[in-house]
Amino acid sequence: MPTHFTFCRLCSGRCGLEVDVDSETGKVTQIRGDRQHPMTSGYACIKGLQAGELHHSETRLTRALERQPDGSFRQLETEVALDRIALRMGAIRERHGPDAIGTFRGTQHYTNSTAFHMLTAFIRALGTRSRYSTMTIDQSAKWVAEQRLGSWAAGRQRFEDADVWMFVGYNPLLSVLGNNGFTVLNPTRRLKAAKAAGMKVIVVDPRRTETAHFADVHLQLLPGEDPTLMAALLHIILEQGWQDVSFCAEHVDGLDQLRQAVSPFTPAYVSARAGVDEKDLLDAARLFALESRRGIAVSGTGPDMAPRSNLAEHLIEALNVVCGRFIRAGEQVQNPGAMSRSRAVRAEVVAPARSWESGRRSRVRNLGTLYGEKMSGALADEILQPGPGQLRALIVDGGNPVNALPDRPYAIEAMRALDLLVCIDPYLSETAQLADYVLPPTMMLERPDMPLLFEKTAYPVPFTQYTGAVLAPPGPDVVEDWYVFWALAKRLGLELEFDGVPLDMTTAPSTDELLEILARTAPVPLAEVKQHARGRVFSLPAVTVEPPRPERRGNRFQLAPVDVLAELAQVAAEAPDHNAWREQYRFPLRLSVRRSRTVINTSYRQMDFARKRMPGNPLWMHPDDLSAAGIADGSRALLRSAHGELQVTVEADTSMRVGTVAICHGWGGSGGAEDSQSELGVAINNIIPAGDYSEEINGMPWFSAVPVEVLPFP
Numbered sequence: 135m136p137t138h139f140t141f142c143r144l145c146s147g148r149c150g151l152e153v154d155v156d157s158e159t160g161k162v163t164q165i166r167g168d169r170q171h172p173m174t175s176g177y178a179c180i181k182g183l184q185a186g187e188l189h190h191s192e193t194r195l196t197r198a199l200e201r202q203p204d205g206s207f208r209q210l211e212t213e214v215a216l217d218r219i220a221l222r223m224g225a226i227r228e229r230h231g232p233d234a235i236g237t238f239r240g241t242q243h244y245t246n247s248t249a250f251h252m253l254t255a256f257i258r259a260l261g262t263r264s265r266y267s268t269m270t271i272d273q274s275a276k277w278v279a280e281q282r283l284g285s286w287a288a289g290r291q292r293f294e295d296a297d298v299w300m301f302v303g304y305n306p307l308l309s310v311l312g313n314n315g316f317t318v319l320n321p322t323r324r325l326k327a328a329k330a331a332g333m334k335v336i337v338v339d340p341r342r343t344e345t346a347h348f349a350d351v352h353l354q355l356l357p358g359e360d361p362t363l364m365a366a367l368l369h370i371i372l373e374q375g376w377q378d379v380s381f382c383a384e385h386v387d388g389l390d391q392l393r394q395a396v397s398p399f400t401p402a403y404v405s406a407r408a409g410v411d412e413k414d415l416l417d418a419a420r421l422f423a424l425e426s427r428r429g430i431a432v433s434g435t436g437p438d439m440a441p442r443s444n445l446a447e448h449l450i451e452a453l454n455v456v457c458g459r460f461i462r463a464g465e466q467v468q469n470p471g472a473m474s475r476s477r478a479v480r481a482e483v484v485a486p487a488r489s490w491e492s493g494r495r496s497r498v499r500n501l502g503t504l505y506g507e508k509m510s511g512a513l514a515d516e517i518l519q520p521g522p523g524q525l526r527a528l529i530v531d532g533g534n535p536v537n538a539l540p541d542r543p544y545a546i547e548a549m550r551a552l553d554l555l556v557c558i559d560p561y562l563s564e565t566a567q568l569a570d571y572v573l574p575p576t577m578m579l580e581r582p583d584m585p586l587l588f589e590k591t592a593y594p595v596p597f598t599q600y601t602g603a604v605l606a607p608p609g610p611d612v613v614e615d616w617y618v619f620w621a622l623a624k625r626l627g628l629e630l631e632f633d634g635v636p637l638d639m640t641t642a643p644s645t646d647e648l649l650e651i652l653a654r655t656a657p658v659p660l661a662e663v664k665q666h667a668r669g670r671v672f673s674l675p676a677v678t679v680e681p682p683r684p685e686r687r688g689n690r691f692q693l694a695p696v697d698v699l700a701e702l703a704q705v706a707a708e709a710p711d712h713n714a715w716r717e718q719y720r721f722p723l724r725l726s727v728r729r730s731r732t733v734i735n736t737s738y739r740q741m742d743f744a745r746k747r748m749p750g751n752p753l754w755m756h757p758d759d760l761s762a763a764g765i766a767d768g769s770r771a772l773l774r775s776a777h778g779e780l781q782v783t784v785e786a787d788t789s790m791r792v793g794t795v796a797i798c799h800g801w802g803g804s805g806g807a808e809d810s811q812s813e814l815g816v817a818i819n820n821i822i823p824a825g826d827y828s829e830e831i832n833g834m835p836w837f838s839a840v841p842v843e844v845l846p847f848p
């Protein structure tokens with residue numbers, strides 16, 4: 135029974151795995167965390183360990199599906215499906231132009247290097263500007279913040295040599311969300327080791343999370359209060375003069391304006407409003423700015439899903455800016471990247487860009503673009519609002535927008551209204567259930583890959599790994615995601631450039647040939663990488679951070695743009711405490727976002743291993759709130775927002791903050807896409823509105839800090 139070394143691609147953890155495959159059946163018999171893996175040393179979570187079930191599940195699609203006039207699906211060969219899709223796409227392009235065809239990058243698209251670059255090539259060649267991804271229903275506030283504030287070309291300080299770290303609405307010990315500043319490879323072990331070496335940890339989260347167990351200061355704020363809490367920290371730091379004075383003098387504009395703008399946010403005011411101790415605010419500010427030299431504030435989805443997320447991110451990053459927590463000239467680059475083209479790294483400010491203010495505006499809510507992407511929060515409007523520019527076709531790769539977008543009934547209506555919906559998905563997801571065509575892709579153990587995206591920030595050292603396919607795909611109709619884009623391009627007469635290299639459009643490349651292209655400028659030859667099955671840390675020439683180029687010396691961080699100041703002034707005029715908040719919204723509780731170890735977003739909840747652990751998505755509540763509402767642990771209850779109500783099952787959880795409730799998103803839907811409450815859980819986005827209930831710049835929905843009440847089931 136051969137054992138294969140590979141790595142998991144279900145999330146950004148990149149865990150090294152050992153996979154035993156039965157040579158007769160060709161199926162996985164066991165998966166273990168690879169203890170000798172140089173980066174993750176044996177760590178793997180339940181999802182990676184159960185990847186055998188994901189691949190061999192009876193719910194897996196092995197043929198393409200085509201919707202019939204009566205609404206049912208018919209199986210067909212993938213090549214035939216591609217012919218028909220291309221015909222329909224060609225007709226839509228002809229009549230309405232390329233912008234009528236949209237693409238959606240879902241969560242399972244991002245860890246597939248070849249699919250990622252091939253979709254980029256396809257979008258360019260097709261010429262569509264209708265590019266969507268999960269980023270704009272996730273953490274695009276970080277994009278807005280760096281485009282208003284500016285960023286630092288050499289990057290922020292790294293976890294490995296820091297003495298303080300602040301996690302804001304970010305629970306990487308559970309979510310293993312990487313590339314946000316913290317190194318998530320075997321994350322619990324890493325955080326433990328750093329604490330043992332003296333690192334101080336600050337956590338800003340309404341819940342006593344797995345990460346908060348390591349906190350020296352835990353600010354257990356009310357959801358939605360990140361802008362006020364960050365303003366208070368900045369207020370204290372700037373009042374005390376704990377900022378990095380010389381860094382600010384050299385690189386920062388707007389310090390005095392920011393100082394003035396945060397002056398209403400005194401510790402006393404914010405303590406009442408955010409529901410935290412005044413002393414903890416002072417301790418956190420002192421620990422971060424005065425008593426530590428290196429380390430940054432990093433955030434996850436928490437602050438980015440509540441109202442005013444763009445302001446929250448601006449202020450979080452402002453903490454790093456005023457304290458000068460960036461890699462300076464003369465320091466060594468921690469990881470120049472084993473597979474990255476070598477380039478100079480400079481200690482200079484990348485000037486603010488504000489891409490949404492220039493270029494084309496959307497006809498929906500006048501939204502602009504971010505890094506060339508349109509806003510997923512307005513995707514359903516783009517499909518449903520008639521007129522020039524209407525979106526008529528959508529290709530979804532590795533995503534399930536029906537269960538991920540706000541106002542789920544409206545999202546369903548939109549998917550139904552499309553002339554052509556194509557999903558590349560191994561299962562019949564809620565979105566696939568509405569598609570015209572579903573194409574069955576290879577899953578991770580069936581495709582060669584390398585952890586190329588974000589390698590310099592994901593790894594603290596020049597590590598890389600190549601994995602071949604461990605399993606054969608279950609049938610000839612199962613194809614690589616990249617192949618779908620290549621094959622459609624070929625049929626549409628497009629010439630693709632893959633990472634800048636023109637492809638032969640008559641004969642399909644192999645995945646290995648595509649990886650060769652991506653590796654062509656790497657300092658380490660791919661052939662050498664392939665000799666180390668478990669991956670390897672390569673030694674590269676040291677790269678020293680260089681001083682700024684003369685033409686960039688004038689670039690400065692903009693701490694206090696007028697729109698940011700205006701929003702801060704609005705915040706200062708809002709309800710001053712939770713009681714006033716309750717009166718304003720007429721609901722007593724704040725619904726907050728939270729994830730579960732067992733599933734990823736909408737995925738895998740139908741698997742046996744998941745159903746054993748988590749047969750549904752409960753509404754977590756503090757026992758005190760349960761007894762105040764007269765509801766018994768484990769019983770049915772009604773969850774109501776201003777936009778509807780759902781039946782939920784409550785679960786007492788002392789890690790919750792009193793006054794907040796939480797439930798996992800992405801569930802619901804086993805009895806057809808429209809089913810919001812079933813054995814596959816409760817679809818929370820049925821009661822989360824879209825449109826006006828989202829941020830102005832990026833249309834980011836408000837998934838957290840939602841006013842709700844929980845009532846006994848009648």
Ligand SMILES: Nc1nc2c(c(=O)[nH]1)N[C@H]1C(S)=C(S)[C@@H](COP(=O)(O)OP(=O)(O)OC[C@H]3O[C@@H](n4cnc5c(=O)[nH]c(N)nc54)[C@H](O)[C@@H]3O)O[C@H]1N2
Pocket residue numbers: 145241272302303304305306308309310311338339340341343355356357358359360433434435436437440726727728729730731732733734735838839
């Ligand atoms: N097992 C598992 N892993 C996953 C996923 C999954 O579903 N399951 N999803 C993946 C995806 S797509 C993403 S984007 C990442 C997300 O990764 P994370 O952002 O780390 O996700 P969470 O674990 O939900 O952590 C968010 C935290 O924010 C807190 N929070 C809620 N509201 C607020 C608020 O208003 N302010 C503050 N400060 N905190 C708040 C919550 O209590 C929670 O602890 O995880 C990825 N990894």
Ligand SMILES: Nc1nc2c(c(=O)[nH]1)N[C@H]1C(S)=C(S)[C@@H](COP(=O)(O)OP(=O)(O)OC[C@H]3O[C@@H](n4cnc5c(=O)[nH]c(N)nc54)[C@H](O)[C@@H]3O)O[C@H]1N2
Pocket residue numbers: 239240241242243268271272273435439531532533534535537538539558559560561563575576577578615727728734735736737799800818819822837
């Ligand atoms: N209320 C609320 N809503 C939210 C959030 C929240 O916290 N609260 N979080 C938001 C966030 S952060 C995100 S990222 C989105 C998630 O939005 P999506 O990315 O759209 O949701 P996923 O469930 O991750 O979609 C993954 C899809 O890929 C499929 N899949 C699984 N394996 C493979 C594979 O190997 N190849 C391919 N091609 N497909 C595969 C799965 O079957 C599934 O349909 O949801 C957002 N919505």
Ligand code: SF4
Pocket residue numbers: 142143144145146147148149177178179180181182183310
């Ligand atoms: S944490 Fe789990 S899902 Fe993420 S890479 Fe590791 S094994 Fe895979």
Ligand SMILES: [Mo]
Pocket residue numbers: 241268272
């Ligand atoms: Mo996400």
